[in-house]
Amino acid sequence: MNIEKNIQQLFEQRQDIPLFYIESGSRLWGMASPDSDYDVRGFHLPSKAQYFDYKKHRDLIEIMDGDFDFVSYDLDKMFGLLAKSNPTVLEWVRAHIEYMNTFPEWDSFKQGLLECIDYSALYYHYLSLAQNGMKVMQVADNFTYKKVFYSIRGLLSAELALQQDMPALLITNLFAQVDANDPLRIWAENYLDIKKQQKEKALLSELEQVEILKQLEIKRTQLAAKNMPKSNHREQLYQYLTDYSQHLKQHFYG
The missing domain is CATH 1.20.120 (Four Helix Bundle (Hemerythrin (Met), subunit A))
Known part of the structure; x- marks a missing residue:
C-alpha cells in the first residue's frame, strides 16, 4: 500500500493543509499481525479561509477505506491534547515511521516538548x-x-x-x-x-x-498500589505550545 500517495490524494480534495503523518498502533510497536490495518495518524492545518471564517469547522478528519485507517486532528486540537500530555498523541509525535512531516524545526520542538510532559x-x-x-x-x-x-x-x-x-x-x-x-x-x-x-x-x-x-x-x-505525583511543568508546557503554535501559524498563514 502506498500510504504517501493515499494521503496526497486525500488532501487534493480538501482545503486543509497536511502537516504530519505517521504509522501508529501495532505496526509502529513492532507487533503487527498479518491482517493488521495501516493506522495512519497525524495533524493538519485548516486553510487560511477556514481559519479566519466565523463558522466553526470540524477539527477532525476520519477515513476508513479497506486497510487504510486514517485520522487527522487540526493543529489546535493537537496542541490542546499535548497540553494535557496526552499519551496517544505523544506516541504520534515520537513515531519512527513517518509518511509526511512539514513542521518547521520539528526536532527541536519535539525535544523541548518531551522535557515538559507530565x-x-x-x-x-x-x-x-x-x-x-x-x-x-x-x-x-x-x-x-x-x-x-x-x-x-x-x-x-x-x-x-x-x-x-x-x-x-x-x-x-x-x-x-x-x-x-x-x-x-x-x-x-x-x-x-x-x-x-x-x-x-x-x-x-x-x-x-x-x-x-x-x-x-x-x-x-x-x-x-503506587502513588504517581503530577508534573510541576504544566505552565511551562502551556507557554511552550503557545509559542510554537503562533510560530506555525505565522509560518503557514503569513
Missing part, C-alpha cells in the same frame, strides 16, 4: 489501557494474543512512566528498558514471533490464558 498522564493512561484489556480478555472468545500484548505493553509502559522514564514505542526496545528477569518480559519475548504469525483474533490456549493472566494481575496490583 509522566503521571502516561502512567494512568497505560495502566488503564492494560486494565481494560484484561477485562475484555476474560469475556468469551476475547483472550487473543493481540489483547494480551496490548496489556503487557500497557503495564510495562506504566511502570517506566512511574520511574519518569519514557517508554519506547517499539516493543523490543521496550523490553530492553525492563528487568531481564521480569516475568511479563520473558513471556512476551517468547511469544512475540507467534503473535506476529497469528491473525488478529487468534486465541491463546486455556493453559496459556491462566499463566499469563496471573502474571498480568500481579504486575497490575503492584502498579495500582
Whole structure:
C-alpha cells in the first residue's frame, strides 16, 4: 500500500493543509499481525479561509477505506491534547515511521516538548489501557494474543512512566528498558514471533490464558498500589505550545 500517495490524494480534495503523518498502533510497536490495518495518524492545518471564517469547522478528519485507517486532528486540537500530555498523541509525535512531516524545526520542538510532559498522564493512561484489556480478555472468545500484548505493553509502559522514564514505542526496545528477569518480559519475548504469525483474533490456549493472566494481575496490583505525583511543568508546557503554535501559524498563514 502506498500510504504517501493515499494521503496526497486525500488532501487534493480538501482545503486543509497536511502537516504530519505517521504509522501508529501495532505496526509502529513492532507487533503487527498479518491482517493488521495501516493506522495512519497525524495533524493538519485548516486553510487560511477556514481559519479566519466565523463558522466553526470540524477539527477532525476520519477515513476508513479497506486497510487504510486514517485520522487527522487540526493543529489546535493537537496542541490542546499535548497540553494535557496526552499519551496517544505523544506516541504520534515520537513515531519512527513517518509518511509526511512539514513542521518547521520539528526536532527541536519535539525535544523541548518531551522535557515538559507530565509522566503521571502516561502512567494512568497505560495502566488503564492494560486494565481494560484484561477485562475484555476474560469475556468469551476475547483472550487473543493481540489483547494480551496490548496489556503487557500497557503495564510495562506504566511502570517506566512511574520511574519518569519514557517508554519506547517499539516493543523490543521496550523490553530492553525492563528487568531481564521480569516475568511479563520473558513471556512476551517468547511469544512475540507467534503473535506476529497469528491473525488478529487468534486465541491463546486455556493453559496459556491462566499463566499469563496471573502474571498480568500481579504486575497490575503492584502498579495500582503506587502513588504517581503530577508534573510541576504544566505552565511551562502551556507557554511552550503557545509559542510554537503562533510560530506555525505565522509560518503557514503569513
